[in-house]
Amino acid sequence: MDSKIVSFKDYVVEDVLLGVPGITSRAMFGGYGIYQDGFVFGLIVSDHELFFKVGDSNRGDYEKAGSHPFVYEQGNHKATTMNYWKVPDEVMENKEEIRIWVKKAVEVSKKAKKK
Numbered sequence: 001m002d003s004k005i006v007s008f009k010d011y012v013v014e015d016v017l018l019g020v021p022g023i024t025s026r027a028m029f030g031g032y033g034i035y036q037d038g039f040v041f042g043l044i045v046s047d048h049e050l051f052f053k054v055g056d057s058n059r060g061d062y063e064k065a066g067s068h069p070f071v072y073e074q075g076n077h078k079a080t081t082m083n084y085w086k087v088p089d090e091v092m093e094n095k096e097e098i099r100i101w102v103k104k105a106v107e108v109s110k111k112a113k114k115k
Contacts (some may be wrong), residue, residue, distance in 0.1 A: 004047035
């Protein structure tokens with residue numbers, strides 16, 4: 001795994017999400033999945049971008065912040081827009097705000113798993 005992605009994952013888990021209970025990470029697809037109590041709610045796919053799970057209940061927060069969705073592109077396959085949007089830098093730097101965004105993303109993940 002690229003050491004820059006590992007360093008960014010460590011920063012996210014050990015600094016940005018410090019104090020948020022139940023946070024774990026797991027290597028996947030050349031990046032990391034970020035979990036709370038077993039529910040995946042975040043993705044790290046590069047050394048500088050954190051994406052959270054988005055649904056109807058929280059999409060407006062990301063749109064208002066000027067964020068964008070993660071688009072998965074691999075080889076000759078068609079680009080696929082995922083239900084994960086980039087967490088704005090100003091949210092990542094605000095301990096109170098990040099907790100709210102984590103909670104909303106985990107709720108979306110839980111709802112999606114029930115379907």
